Amino acid sequence: MKKLFTIFILLALYGLSVNAQWQQTNGLYNGYITSIAISGTNIFAGSPDGVFLSSNNGSSWSATNITEYITVLIISGNNIFAGTGGGVYLSSNNGSSWTAVNTGLTCSMVRALAINGSNIFAGTTAGLSVCGVFLSSNNGSSWTAIGLHNVWSLAISGSNIFAGTDDSVYLSSNNGSSWAAVNTGLTNTVVYELAISDSNIFAGTFDGVYLSSNNGSNWTAVNTGLTNLNVWSLAISGSNIFAGTDSGVFLSSNNGSSWTDVSNGLTNKQVNTLAINGDTLFAGTNGAGVWKRTLSELTSMEETNNNEINIAVYPNPANDNITISNEGEITKESIVSIFDIEGRRIMQKKFKNQNMFEIDVNMLPKGVFLIKIQTEKGIESKKLVIQ
Numbered sequence: 001m002k003k004l005f006t007i008f009i010l011l012a013l014y015g016l017s018v019n020a021q022w023q024q025t026n027g028l029y030n031g032y033i034t035s036i037a038i039s040g041t042n043i044f045a046g047s048p049d050g051v052f053l054s055s056n057n058g059s060s061w062s063a064t065n066i067t068e069y070i071t072v073l074i075i076s077g078n079n080i081f082a083g084t085g086g087g088v089y090l091s092s093n094n095g096s097s098w099t100a101v102n103t104g105l106t107c108s109m110v111r112a113l114a115i116n117g118s119n120i121f122a123g124t125t126a127g128l129s130v131c132g133v134f135l136s137s138n139n140g141s142s143w144t145a146i147g148l149h150n151v152w153s154l155a156i157s158g159s160n161i162f163a164g165t166d167d168s169v170y171l172s173s174n175n176g177s178s179w180a181a182v183n184t185g186l187t188n189t190v191v192y193e194l195a196i197s198d199s200n201i202f203a204g205t206f207d208g209v210y211l212s213s214n215n216g217s218n219w220t221a222v223n224t225g226l227t228n229l230n231v232w233s234l235a236i237s238g239s240n241i242f243a244g245t246d247s248g249v250f251l252s253s254n255n256g257s258s259w260t261d262v263s264n265g266l267t268n269k270q271v272n273t274l275a276i277n278g279d280t281l282f283a284g285t286n287g288a289g290v291w292k293r294t295l296s297e298l299t300s301m302e303e304t305n306n307n308e309i310n311i312a313v314y315p316n317p318a319n320d321n322i323t324i325s326n327e328g329e330i331t332k333e334s335i336v337s338i339f340d341i342e343g344r345r346i347m348q349k350k351f352k353n354q355n356m357f358e359i360d361v362n363m364l365p366k367g368v369f370l371i372k373i374q375t376e377k378g379i380e381s382k383k384l385v386i387q
Contacts, residue, residue: 021264021265021293022263022264022265022266022283022291022292022293023265023291023292023293024267024288024289024290024291025054025058025059025061025282025289025290025291025292026058026059026060026061027052027054027060027061027062027289028045028047028052028061028289028290029288029289030287030288030289031045031047031049031052031284031287031288031289031290032047032048032272032285032286032287033045033046033047033272033273033284033285033286033289033290034046034047034048034070034071034072034272034273034284035070035071035072035073035272035273035284036073036273036274036275036282036284036290037073037074037075037080037275038075038275038276038277038282039075039080041055041056041057042054042055042094043055043057043058043275043277043282043290044064044073044075044080044095045061045284045289045290046070046071046072046073046082047070048069048070049063049067050063050064050066050067050068050070051063051064051066051070051073051080051082051095052064053094053095054290057277057280057292058282058290058292061290064091064094064095064096064098065095065096065097065098066082066089066091066095066098068082068084068085068086068089069084069085069086070082070083070084071083071084071085071109071110071111072110072111072112072113073113074113074114074115076115076120078092078093079091079092079139080092080094080095081101081113081115081120081140082098083110083111083112083113083122084108084110085108085109085110086100086102086108087100087101087102087105087108087110088100088101088102088105088110088113088122088140088143089101090139090140101136101139101140101141102140102143103141103142103143104134104142104143104144104145105122105124105134105143106130106145107124107125107126107130107131107132107134108124108126109124109125109126109131110122110123110124111123111124111125111151111152111153112151112152112153112154112163112164113154114154114155114156114161115156116156116161118137118138119135119136119137119175120135120136120137120139120140121133121134121135121154121156121161121176122134122135122136122143123148123151123152123153123154123163124150124151125150125151125152125166126150127150130145131149131150131151132145132146132147132148132149132150132151132165133145133146133147133148133151133154133163133176134146135175135176146172146175146176146177147176147178147179148163148165148170148179149165149166149167150165150166150167151163151164151165152164152165152166152190152191152192152193153191153192153193153194153204154194155194155195155196155201156196157196157201159173159174160172160173160215161173161175161176162182162194162196162201162216163179163194164191164192164193164194164203165189165190165191166189166190167189167190168181168182168183168186168189168191169181169182169183169186169189169191169194169203169216169219170182171215171216182212182215182216182217183216183219184217184218184219185210185218185219185220185221186203186205186210186219187207187221188205188206188207188208188210189205190205190206191203191204191205192204192205192206192231192232193231193232193233193234194234195234195235195236195241196236197236197241199213199214200212200213200255201213201215201216202234202236202241202256203219204231204232204233204234204243205229205231206229206230206231207221207229208221208222208223208226208229208231209221209222209223209226209231209234209243209256210222211255211256222252222255222256222257223256223259224257224258224259225250225252225258225259225260225261226243226245226250226259227247227250227261228245228246228247228248228250229245230245230246231243231244231245232244232245232246232270232271232272232273233271233272233273233274234274235274235275235276235281236276237276237281237295238339238344238345239253239254239337239339239344239345240252240253240295240298241253241255241256242262242274242276242281243259244271244272244273244274244283245269245270245271246269246270247263247269247270248261248262248263248266248269248271249261249262249263249266249271249274249281249283250262250263251298253339253370253372253381254372254374254379257379258379262293262298265291265293266283266285266288266291267288268285268286268287268288269285270285270286270287271283271284271285271286272284272285272286276295279294279295279296280292280293280294280295281293281294281295281298310326310380311324311325311326311373311380311382312324312325313325313371313373313382313384316382316383316384316385317385317386317387318361318384318385318386318387319361319362319386319387320360320361320362321358321359321360321361321362322358322359322361322384323356323357323358324336324356324357324358324359324373325355325356326355326356326375329355330353330354330355331351331353331354331355331375331376331377332352332353332375332376333350333351333352333375333376334350334351334352334354334357334373334374334375335348335349335350335373335374335375336348336349336350336351336357336359336371336372336373336374337371337372337374338361338364338369338370338371338372338384339369339370339371339372340367340369346364346369347359347361347364361384361386364386365386366386366387367385367386368383368384368385368386369383369384369385369386370382370383370384371383371384
């Protein structure tokens with residue numbers, strides 16, 4: 001009876017993942033959303049009409065006290081910085097009031113913001129040589145130009161600052177004192193979005209997504225399954241990468257090697273911006289406001305089948321050890337990864353020159369997990385139930 005109950009729960013969860021759809025949040029039905037930033041229970045959405053705030057996961061929105069055309073939002077502690085067509089604005093009271101912080105910011109069209117400790121970097125565009133990256137070390141009270149030209153995106157990893165421009169990706173390891181182009185393999189050099197996960201850097205372009213694992217020295221296009229290559233936004237949660245495009249949201253759980261369309265239910269599929277809060281993915285669209293969907297719907301039930309490999313996992317449900325079998329075929333190397341319901345990798349093991357191996361799952365809590373087996377022939381994913 002217990003086994004039947006477990007199977008029933010698994011089928012019910014699978015049915016939810018198949019039928020689940022995106023939900024439109026209330027109050028911004030016709031909104032053109034340019035940016036989303038999240039701090040605790042507060043969600044801020046930028047638009048051509050200013051910044052809107054929701055403190056109840058998008059159930060309702062209220063306008064904050066700014067009416068500038070918002071291009072980008074970023075949060076640092078109690079400070080919210082808004083990049084606009086008229087410079088940078090700062091609010092320290094959840095948007096109740098805003099102050100322009102533009103001294104020294106000679107280019108007013110701010111496209112990107114990034115924060116590293118006490119340093120704030122602003123990427124600007126306007127077709128002029130003076131419009132590049134600006135640096136402020138005093139909460140935006142003053143800015144200094146530090147180079148480059150027409151900067152669309154910024155991302156920071158440790159001491160490395162990456163800037164996506166209209167002609168390359170650039171890297172600075174000295175707070176912008178000097179920049180070096182890092183674009184080998186990047187066939188589309190207009191980089192609208194940058195996102196970093198551990199040692200991997202992802203670049204969103206109008207030629208799809210590119211991946212670099214060596215600080216930008218080399219890039220590889222990773223677009224299999226990405227049916228629309230106009231990539232406006234990227235968001236990362238654990239091993240899961242989401243791309244917002246002109247035709248919806250796509251998910252990759254293998255560093256971009258393959259993508260799956262997860263846009264079911266979106267009525268406006270031009271996705272300008274993505275943001276993650278806990279187990280919820282928010283998408284800002286091109287005229288239909290903000291939409292949301294739980295990550296667990298998208299990730300925990302995902303299954304990838306590769307016709308070239310045939311992996312068996314048993315027993316399943318399990319409570320002690322599981323056996324993974326490659327149907328008698330010895331593989332040079334097999335990488336087994338287990339992810340929880342929120343897409344976090346909680347276990348990874350490698351096996352060489354074997355066709356069958358065991359993994360102790362006794363330490364895992366009861367629940368549903370995703371197990372991925374990667375061999376030289378591809379990747380196969382299966383649901384794993386621990387009882």
